[in-house]
Amino acid sequence: MDERIERARDLYERAVFGGDAGGLDDADRGLNGVEADLALARGRIAHARFLDGQGEDAGELGLFARAAELYRAVGDVRGEAEALLWVGIFHQVVRGDHGTAVPVFERAQELAVRADDRLTHSYVLRHLGFAEHVAGRLEAAGQRLEESVRLRREIGFLPGVAANLVGLAYIAAGDGRPDDAARLLDEAHALAETTGAMGILRMVEEARAQV
Structure with a gap:
């Protein structure tokens, strides 16, 4: 069992049996993190099915957006960056909407840099490169992808x-x-x-x- 769920159970028992409800907000924060992780994981599975040719999942975008919201609420910058990356990927890859995707990618990049999350940053750069390529800006597209390659080599x-x-x-x-x-x-x-x-x-x- 996830330690955050175990902690929520302990805090529940402390409140109900021990008369100390001071940890319930902490329990909520932990469970919000669990829910965010689950939403992100389910969204990725839905996206994998789309890439496998099984069509768009109507719930995919909502899962990623919910994950981003919850990560933001608990102050998880790394998690929010990754969730926003996937929001952008949905708009770009599933819907073909680069205009909506690019600002989301740019926000994800800011957060990934702040969290020193080079993997998420590499993905953001890759997809920003795709947007530049589609727009016909080959030099800018190449620069984005080359920087993504550099980050990916660094982390293996x-x-x-x-x-x-x-x-x-x-x-x-x-x-x-x-x-x-x-x-x-x-x-x-x-x-x-x-x-x-x-x-x-x-x-x-x-x-x-x-x-």
């Missing part, structure tokens, strides 16, 4: 590095640099193969066919 998130290299290959191809695109895809393939990231390997092959 190699499948994520490979995914970003695929994005950089598309940018290189769009910028008239086919040799750079091929080199980036070669590195992405090697990293994905080494880490067993089969989904990224499929992305590499799709990119090779297109660029």
